[in-house]
Amino acid sequence: MKKSIAVLPGDGIGKEVTKGAIEILEAVGQRFGHEFEFQYGEIGGSAIDNTGTPLPDKTVQVCKNSDAVLLGAVGGPKWDSVPAHSRPERGLLKIRKELDLYANLRPISFYQSLSDSSPLKKELVEGVDLLIVRELTGGLYFGKPSERVTKDGEDAVVDTLFYTKEEIRKIIELGFKLASQRKKKLTSVDKANVLESSRVWRETAEEVAKDYPDVTVEHMLVDNAAMQLIRNPKQFDVIVTENMFGDILSDEASVLTGSLGMLPSASVSKFGPSLYEPIHGSAPDIAGQNKANPIAMILSSASMLRLSFGLEEEAAAVEKAVEQVLENGLRTGDIAGSASESVTTEKMIAEIKAALLDQEAISNIMGAYA
Numbered sequence: 230m231k232k233s234i235a236v237l238p239g240d241g242i243g244k245e246v247t248k249g250a251i252e253i254l255e256a257v258g259q260r261f262g263h264e265f266e267f268q269y270g271e272i273g274g275s276a277i278d279n280t281g282t283p284l285p286d287k288t289v290q291v292c293k294n295s296d297a298v299l300l301g302a303v304g305g306p307k308w309d310s311v312p313a314h315s316r317p318e319r320g321l322l323k324i325r326k327e328l329d330l331y332a333n334l335r336p337i338s339f340y341q342s343l344s345d346s347s348p349l350k351k352e353l354v355e356g357v358d359l360l361i362v363r364e365l366t367g368g369l370y371f372g373k374p375s376e377r378v379t380k381d382g383e384d385a386v387v388d389t390l391f392y393t394k395e396e397i398r399k400i401i402e403l404g405f406k407l408a409s410q411r412k413k414k415l416t417s418v419d420k421a422n423v424l425e426s427s428r429v430w431r432e433t434a435e436e437v438a439k440d441y442p443d444v445t446v447e448h449m450l451v452d453n454a455a456m457q458l459i460r461n462p463k464q465f466d467v468i469v470t471e472n473m474f475g476d477i478l479s480d481e482a483s484v485l486t487g488s489l490g491m492l493p494s495a496s497v498s499k500f501g502p503s504l505y506e507p508i509h510g511s512a513p514d515i516a517g518q519n520k521a522n523p524i525a526m527i528l529s530s531a532s533m534l535r536l537s538f539g540l541e542e543e544a545a546a547v548e549k550a551v552e553q554v555l556e557n558g559l560r561t562g563d564i565a566g567s568a569s570e571s572v573t574t575e576k577m578i579a580e581i582k583a584a585l586l587d588q589e590a591i592s593n594i595m596g597a598y599a
């Protein structure tokens with residue numbers, strides 16, 4: 230198979246972990262006989278430095294011409310004083326709109342070998358396997374007006390939470406579809422006791438539920454959901470929610486598995502290329518120090534193989550290689566827990582690559598004896 234992949238490393242550790250994903254994809258190509266062609270684009274702070282804008286048109290074109298997009302992370306203190314409309318994060322919001330990435334899928338799975346890395350009790354997190362489906366191109370992050378204003382002579386500010394009913398229906402339908410392929414339970418998270426948008430959200434979930442009689446649906450207020458995720462995370466299968474609630478809940482849920490550095494995500498489009506990125510940011514506190522955990526990014530590339538290219542065996546091989554190195558005790562600093570030693574980003578990437586290629590050597594030996 231031949232595929233073209235747009236690569237947007239971004240800023241800070243984004244660059245370090247993206248390099249890792251490319252190495253792993255090249256190893257996948259070598260092992261399974263695929264050709265991946267990488268086209269690079271700029272986004273975020275480094276794009277501001279080099280082109281004056283957080284998302285140059287050229288990057289949008291590179292993405293639109295590709296079969297899938299890999300993104301590192303954007304942002305950092307260097308650009309904190311840049312005007313709001315041209316900050317690095319604007320590049321991120323714009324690429325989501327440009328590619329119509331209406332849904333962000335964030336799977337959160339428990340790794341037995343990391344049970345000591347979670348700050349929660351082992352019996353609470355053991356067996357956690359949930360999927361957060363976050364709406365990505367609407368809500369507070371995109372609504373207009375979003376500005377500072379003067380009202381009755383006073384400084385004031387306004388952000389707008391806007392959704393069309395169709396946007397709500399589209400994401401809820403995806404939530405039901407995914408739940409019907411898993412444990413058949415959907416938790417729709419809203420704030421229907423306060424927000425009109427949430428009341429429409431809840432009504433829409435009830436309407437869509439009629440098309441999925443095999444899926445059990447429950448409605449949960451977002452403040453309760455935040456509490457339940459820590460109190461009893463195993464009760465969840467698929468959570469569907471609007472943009473900002475999903476942003477916050479998925480960072481909270483990352484604690485269940487031990488680190489932001491472990492969590493991949495997929496942002497899907499109905500028509501064009503989908504985009505794969507870790508859920509973490511550019512981590513300026515550790516950038517450039519060879520300390521970042523590359524696993525979230527590597528697992529994001531595995532999701533790309535599965536969801537965009539239909540390469541299930543290849544995706545599973547990458548996931549297995551990650552599990553193997555974790556079982557062997559390899560840890561970057563963020564997941565080291567009580568372990569005395571941690572490894573660098575580069576070492577972690579090299580070991581995952583070796584595990585991936587070793588699987589092939591082992592299966593060849595088994596084949597010879599079969």
Ligand code: NAD
Nearest residue numbers: 302303304305489490509510511512513514515521522563
């Ligand atoms: P962050 O996710 O960058 O970091 C939060 C904490 O987690 C830090 O202590 C960091 O060291 C740690 N961490 C994150 N990823 C890690 C990894 N792979 N390995 C080891 N440790 C890791 O969030 P932040 O500090 O709030 O934000 C930093 C910058 O990133 C900001 O400019 C923010 O806007 C941006 N950001 C970008 C994205 C994105 O590009 N999708 C997402 C979130 C934040």
